[in-house]
Amino acid sequence: xxxxxxxxxxxxxxxxxxxxxxxxxxxxxxxxxxxxxxxxxxxxxxxxxxxxxxxxxxxxxxxxxxxxxxxxxxxxxxxxxxxxxxxxxxxxxxxxxxxxxxxxxxxxxxxxxxxxxxxxxxxxxxxxxxxxxxxxxxxxxxxxxxxxxxxxxxxxxxxxxxxxxxxxxxxxxxxxxxxxxxxxxxxxxxxxxxxxxxxxxxxxxxxxxxxxxxxxxxxxxxxxxxxxxxxxxxxxxxxxxxxxxxxxxxxxxxxxxxxxxxxxxxxxxxxxxxxxxxxxxxxxxxxxxxxxxxxxxxxxxxxxxxxxxxxxxxxxxxxxxxxxxxxxxxxxxxxxxxxxxxxxxxxxxxxxxxxxxxxxxxxxxxxxxxxxxxxxxxxxxxxxxxxxxxxxxxxxxxxxxxxxxxxxxxxxxxxxxxxxxxxxxxxxxxxxxxxxxxxxxxxxxxxxxxxxxxxxxxxxxxxxxxxxxxxxxxxxxxxxxxxxxxxxxxxxxxxxxxxxxxxxxxxxxxxxxxxxxxxxxxxxxxxxxxxxxxxxxxxxxxxxxxxxxxxxxxxxxxx
Amino acid sequence: xxxxxxxxxxxxxxxxxxxxxxxxxxxxxxxxxxxxxxxxxxxxxxxxxxxxxxxxxxxxxxxxxxxxxxxxxxxxxxxxxxxxxxxxxxxxxxxxxxxxxxxxxxxxxxxxxxxxxxxxxxxxxxxxxxxxxxxxxxxxxxxxxxxxxxxxxxxxxxxxxxxxxxxxxxxxxxxxxxxxxxxxxxxxxxxxxxxxxxxxxxxxxxxxxxxxxxxxxxxxxxxxxxxxxxxxxxxxxxxxxxxxxxxxxxxxxxxxxxxxxxxxxxxxxxxxxxxxxxxxxxxxxxxxxxxxxxxxxxxxxxxxxxxxxxxxxxxx
Numbered sequence: 001x002x003x004x005x006x007x008x009x010x011x012x013x014x015x016x017x018x019x020x021x022x023x024x025x026x027x028x029x030x031x032x033x034x035x036x037x038x039x040x041x042x043x044x045x046x047x048x049x050x051x052x053x054x055x056x057x058x059x060x061x062x063x064x065x066x067x068x069x070x071x072x073x074x075x076x077x078x079x080x081x082x083x084x085x086x087x088x089x090x091x092x093x094x095x096x097x098x099x100x101x102x103x104x105x106x107x108x109x110x111x112x113x114x115x116x117x118x119x120x121x122x123x124x125x126x127x128x129x130x131x132x133x134x135x136x137x138x139x140x141x142x143x144x145x146x147x148x149x150x151x152x153x154x155x156x157x158x159x160x161x162x163x164x165x166x167x168x169x170x171x172x173x174x175x176x177x178x179x180x181x182x183x184x185x186x187x188x189x190x191x192x193x194x195x196x197x198x199x200x201x202x203x204x205x206x207x208x209x210x211x212x213x214x215x216x217x218x219x220x221x222x223x224x225x226x227x228x229x230x231x232x233x234x235x236x237x238x239x240x241x242x243x244x245x246x247x248x249x250x251x252x253x254x255x256x257x258x259x260x261x262x263x264x265x266x267x268x269x270x271x272x273x274x275x276x277x278x279x280x281x282x283x284x285x286x287x288x289x290x291x292x293x294x295x296x297x298x299x300x301x302x303x304x305x306x307x308x309x310x311x312x313x314x315x316x317x318x319x320x321x322x323x324x325x326x327x328x329x330x331x332x333x334x335x336x337x338x339x340x341x342x343x344x345x346x347x348x349x350x351x352x353x354x355x356x357x358x359x360x361x362x363x364x365x366x367x368x369x370x371x372x373x374x375x376x377x378x379x380x381x382x383x384x385x386x387x388x389x390x391x392x393x394x395x396x397x398x399x400x401x402x403x404x405x406x407x408x409x410x411x412x413x414x415x416x417x418x419x420x421x422x423x424x425x426x427x428x429x430x431x432x433x434x435x436x437x438x439x440x441x442x443x444x445x446x447x448x449x450x451x452x453x454x455x456x457x458x459x460x461x462x463x464x465x466x467x468x469x470x471x472x473x474x475x476x477x478x479x480x481x482x483x484x485x486x487x488x489x490x491x492x493x494x495x496x497x498x499x500x501x502x503x504x505x506x507x508x509x510x511x512x513x514x515x516x517x518x519x520x521x522x523x524x525x526x527x528x529x530x531x532x533x534x535x536x537x538x539x540x541x542x543x544x545x546x547x548x549x550x551x552x553x554x555x556x557x558x559x
Numbered sequence: 560x561x562x563x564x565x566x567x568x569x570x571x572x573x574x575x576x577x578x579x580x581x582x583x584x585x586x587x588x589x590x591x592x593x594x595x596x597x598x599x600x601x602x603x604x605x606x607x608x609x610x611x612x613x614x615x616x617x618x619x620x621x622x623x624x625x626x627x628x629x630x631x632x633x634x635x636x637x638x639x640x641x642x643x644x645x646x647x648x649x650x651x652x653x654x655x656x657x658x659x660x661x662x663x664x665x666x667x668x669x670x671x672x673x674x675x676x677x678x679x680x681x682x683x684x685x686x687x688x689x690x691x692x693x694x695x696x697x698x699x700x701x702x703x704x705x706x707x708x709x710x711x712x713x714x715x716x717x718x719x720x721x722x723x724x725x726x727x728x729x730x731x732x733x734x735x736x737x738x739x740x741x742x743x744x745x746x747x748x749x750x751x752x753x754x755x756x757x758x759x760x761x762x763x764x765x766x767x768x769x770x771x772x773x774x775x776x777x778x779x780x781x782x783x784x785x786x787x788x789x790x791x792x793x794x795x796x797x798x799x800x801x802x803x804x805x806x807x808x809x810x811x812x813x814x815x816x817x818x819x820x821x822x823x824x825x826x827x828x829x830x831x832x833x834x835x836x837x838x839x840x841x842x843x844x845x846x847x848x849x850x851x852x853x854x855x856x857x858x859x860x861x862x863x864x865x866x867x868x869x870x871x872x873x874x875x
Contacts, residue, residue, distance in 0.1 A: 018836045022829060029825035036818035036862065043813055071813050188809070239717040247721045268725040268805050279808035427808045434810070441797045445790055452786040452831075531779070 015082065016089025024083040031079055035070030038062065042069060084176060091169050098162050105147040106156035109460040113522035116460070118537035121520040124545040128463040131519055131544050135461040138543035142536075144459065153461040158526075164450025171444035178436030186431035187211035187219065194286045194303045194423040198226035198252075201276065201428060219430065221274025226252040226260070230422040232283060234353045242312060242352050249280055249424050265426075275430060282425035284308045285315050287335045287359050288418040293324035294411055300324075303421045306335045307379055312349040313337050318381045319361070319415075328368050329413055331398070332381050333361035335420070347399075359417045361398040363389040363408060457533065459523040459540055465515070519544050562657035562716045566709070568650030569671060573705045575643030580698035582636035587695055587767035589628045629770075636694050637685055640701075644678040647705065651675050658716045663732040664723060666863055667712040672732075674704045676740035684744070690780070692771040696747045727802030734795040739855060741788030742827075746852030748781035749845040756842060778841065781848060782834060789827050796820050819858035826851040 014020055039047025048068045052059040066073030113119055124131055128151060135153045139146045144155035189209035193199045201220045203209060233246040249265040253273060265271055271278040286303035293299040299321045306317030319331040339358035342348030347360060366386035376382055389396045391409050398406045400417035407414045521541040525533050541547075651672050655662040662668040681697045684690040719728075756774045758764045771777065799817070800810040811817060830847040833839035 018832065019838075022832050022836055022839065025825055025829050025832065029822050029829065032818055032822045032825070035813060036815045036822065037865075040813060235717065237717070239715040243717070244720050245718050266724075267721040268727075268802075270805060270808065277808065281808060429808055434804075437810070438801070441793075441800070445793050445797060448793060449790040452790060 012089060015086050017086075018090070021083065021086045021090060024079060024086060028079050028083060031070065031076055034067050035076075038067055038070075040068060040070065042072065084173065087169055087172065091166065091173075094162075095166055098166060101162075102159060106145055106154045106458065108147065108149060108152065109154045109458065109522075113460055113462060113520050116522040116524045118523040118533045119520070120522070120537055120541045120546060121518060122541075122546045123516045124519045125516050126545055127515070128517055131463050131517060132461065135521075135540065135544050138540055139459065151463050154458070155460075156458045158454050158456035160450050161454035161456045162451070164447040164452075164454065167447030168444045168451055169447075171440040171447060175437050175440035175444065178433035178440060180433070181436065182212075182431040182433030184212040184214040185219070186429070186433070187215050188427065188429040190281060190425055190427045192284075192305055192423050192425050193225070193227045194305060195227050195229055195421040196303075198224050199426060200224045201273075206428075220428075221276045221430075222256050223273045223276075224254040225271075225273075225278060225426065226254070227424055228252055228262075230283060230424050232353070232422065234351065236351075236353075244352075247280060247283065265424075277427075277429050279427040279429070280424055281427045284423050284425075285313060285335050285337060285354070286421045286423045287317070287357075288421060289319055289331075289359070290416040290418055291319065291321045291324070291329060291331075291413065292415075293321065293329065293413045294327055295325050296413075297325070299329070299413070301418075303423075305378070305423050309334075310349070311352065313352045314349040316379075318379060320378070320381070322369060324365075324413060325368065327365045327412060329408075330364040330366075330381055330386060331361040331415065332364065333359065333398075335359050337420075354420060357402055357420055359398070359400040361400070361415070363396050363398060363412075365389055365412055455532075456526040457523060457536065458526065459537070460521070461540065461544060462520045464518050464520075519546050521546065560657075561653050565650050565653035565657055566713075568646050568653060569705065569709050572643045572647035572650060573702065573709055575639055575646060576698055576702040576705060579636045579639035579643055580695065580702050582632050582639060583694040583698055586629055586632035586636060587770065589626060589632060590767050590770050633691055633694065636698065637682075637691060640678070640685075640694075640698060641682060643701070644675070644682055647671070647675050647678055647701075654716065658718075660719060661729050661732070663728070663736070664717075664719050665712075665714050666860075667708055667714050669732065669736065669859075670704060670708040670712060673736040673739045674701055674708070676736055677701065677704075677743055680740055680744060692751075693744070693747060695767070696751065697744070700743060700747070722806050725802055725805060727798055727805070731795060731798040731802055734791055734798060738788045738791040738795055739859065741784050741791070742852055742855045745781045745784035745788060746849055748777050748784060749848040749852075752777040752781060752845045753842065753849070756845075774841075778845065781845065785827060785830060785848060785851075789824075789831065792820075792824060792827065796824060815862050816858065819854070819862050823851060823854040823858055826854050 039051050041048050048063075051068075052063065055062075062068065066075065070076050110116065114121070132148065132151075132153050136146050136148060139153065139155040142157070144157045145159070147154045187210065189203075189206035189211075191199045191205055191207050199205055201223050203217050203220070228250045230250070231246065231248040232244065235241055235243040235245055247267050251263055251265050251271070252260040253263050253271065254260045255274060263271060265278065265280050267280055270280070284305065284307060286305045288303045289300070290298060291300040300319065300323070304317055304319050306315035308315045315335045315337075317333070317335065321329040321331075336347055336349040336356075336358045337353060338349050338351035338355040339347050340350040340356070347358065364381065364383065364386040369385060389408065389412065396409065398415065400406060400415070402417055402419055405414055405416040519541070521537055521544060523533055523537045523540070651662055651668075654668060654671070658664070658668075663672055677697065678701055681693055684693060751771050752774055755764070755768055755771055755777055758768045759774055772780075796817075799820070803812065803817075804810040826847060830844055830851055833844040833847055
């Protein structure tokens with residue numbers, strides 16, 4: 001038991017040490033790199049399967065080790081959780097120390113001021129209390145926190161540095177809490193909506209939907225979005241031909257109890273409806289067709305969503321006509337918005353906008369299917385029970401321009417390409433922790449800026465009766481050589497500087513008439529990489545009536 | 560028409576940077592032969608000793624005896640850089656006018672803008688703080704960077720794609736370009752620091768290395784620059800996340816660019832923590848800073864060229 005406690009204590013100390021945090025941080029950085037270089041399942045599933053095909057030898061191993069979902073993998077979570085535990089272990093004691101420091105007066109400083117990076121010492125003809133009062137005035141004006149002792153003043157500034165530091169690190173924690181909260185209760189779903197059609201915010205209307213463990217369907221705000229029309233412009237000039245230039249979805253939004261409101265949905269301007277965000281994520285084409293079956297009846301009529309396959313929106317899709325009698329029909333093929341002859345590969349699309357639309361289809365027929373109610377994809381064709389329609393031993397290929405009609409052989413029916421519509425992919429989402437994440441990040445940036453810019457500086461002034469001739473300015477180097485002799489103030493090695501044990505006269509130093517005193521001024525910067533200490537020590541010395549040059553042991557301004 | 564003038568200005572700036580770099584190379588070359596007071600060497604801030612160096616350690620007073628030729632070449636180099644930077648900034652501004660928008664829509668425009676900020680920051684450091692020792696590495700960076708921009712990355716002026724139509728386009732990218740400029744200057748200082756500490760440890764600080772400040776001062780320049788860049792980079796990522804929320808409906812999606820930005824952020828976080836950790840100060844911290852610079856460049860160039868993601872715009 002005792003061993004266990006000792007071991008736990010050791011583990012905690014090790015985990016919360018700066019060195020461990022540093023290593024964990026470095027490991028986190030290295031661990032994130034493959035997530036950027038390898039295709040990731042959540043963002044690029046096609047890339048992952050391509051990679052697996054290209055590297056059948058080690059690809060599956062990478063998959064088993066979670067390299068295709070780095071940021072959802074256990075080892076990545078382990079690293080950042082350890083890092084955050086280490087962070088908590090670092091912040092807690094530091095906050096305690098900080099709270100004590102903020103309420104306390106500055107330290108009295110080291111015994112030997114001449115060891116500090118900035119140091120100056122010399123004789124001043126004034127009373128000790130005047131010198132110290134001058135020092136105090138200077139320090140207060142420069143926003144130092146001042147501590148006055150007998151014969152000494154100690155001061156410190158830059159408390160905001162640690163404030164910023166703690167704020168930054170605490171905000172990292174609250175950000176993580178916000179992210180966790182968000183992943184519990186957030187949801188995100190997409191739906192494809194064709195021009196003229198509408199989307200109602202209920203689970204059944206989504207094509208894809210994902211939500212956190214704490215999600216309930218009552219979270220979905222009740223609304224309906226009707227896509228009236230969708231404007232899209234593509235670059236027609238010679239530079240970046242075909243690049244998208246404008247997307248604008250004209251939608252009518254209905255919420256319960258109010259009439260429809262016309263709004264414009266654009267890429268950088270999502271709609272906020274009842275707390276949910278509606279984003280415009282993608283678009284494509286839906287050819288409108290009319291299919292007549294072998295009996296001559298209209299068995300299908302309307303737009304069919306085709307999915308874009310390349311940058312020029314050659315789109316693939318399936319037209320299913322299950323109600324065709326005596327035989328059901330199915331068409332599989334591509335829609336080309338700007339069809340041109342592409343040589344060996346047949347017809348291709350040359351531009352993403354509709355300039356010369358063409359529909360190319362294969363035809364399948366079969367006996368009517370029993371309704372099973374089983375869901376099936378609208379984008380792919382289940383060919384069981386179907387046979388491809390052939391003519392002269394070759395598959396029938398229907399090529400249709402807008403308005404054209406094609407009579408299927410053997411009186412199996414006909415298909416008319418009536419026109420086309422655009423569709424948009426809408427995303428509806430809500431992440432409840434978003435404001436906490438955003439607020440944390442903003443506060444973190446602020447805290448970080450403070451912690452990196454605020455100067456953390458301590459200054460000390462000590463006054464002792466001079467025991468050397470008034471004219472002699474003692475250079476600091478000489479003082480140092482003198483070691484602990486009685487030549488210098490603050491060289492006695494005591495932490496609390498006091499009035500010298502053997503005052504030269506009967507009265508205390510502070511009440512004496514102006515006399516020659518040795519004034520020592522010193523300072524140090526507790527934060528790395530700061531300049532200007534020498535100047536400030538000199539300025540403080542000047543405020544105390546000293547006019548000597550400063551020994552600079554640690555300062556060298558970049559030239 | 561205006562775009563042509565912009566291109567002309569950009570190409571001219573490459574030639575001028577090349578000339579400036581040559582002048583600085585001559586400056587450093589003549590510094591090699593110039594007589595240099597052999598400095599008393601100390602390993603202040605070399606990283607092996609924890610804590611502050613003892614106060615009585617002698618400071619290396621190793622400024623070389625200025626030679627007239629060194630001085631002349633140095634001044635010529637700076638003078639040419641001033642003209643080059645003016646031309647460069649003109650090129651960026653004309654590009655913006657020609658496009659009728661902020662000129663940051665693709666890699667070419669981002670590189671030229673970011674390097675213009677490097678050039679301006681460098682000139683401020685030289686003219687205000689006398690940091691002419693940055694001359695050779697910075698003009699080298701500007702020559703290579705601008706050279707690659709006008710030859711490899713050049714694309715003609717065109718409109719923006721809809722995803723870039725946002726105020727965050729300005730905020731996110733200007734923050735990224737400024738942070739990038741500071742990363743570059745900080746990285747250069749760190750590289751010089753590594754060279755200089757090695758020379759100091761070997762006791763042979765000669766030639767051009769004698770003309771750069773002491774290792775300690777280099778370390779401080781690097782730290783200050785990176786301490787400026789880091790919050791800005793954090794802001795860049797945060798602003799990018801806000802923009803992503805508007806444009807793509809999620810604030811973080813582990814897009815390759817987002818991921819690599821985070822990696823760069825983590826590397827610089829390691830750098831800042833390393834400077835506060837015994838045993839990591841000095842050389843190790845400087846190496847981390849150089850890794851950070853590589854990470855930034857890889858994110859900026861490599862990710863766009865090697866990996867496809869949402870930050871791929873305008874062909875590249």
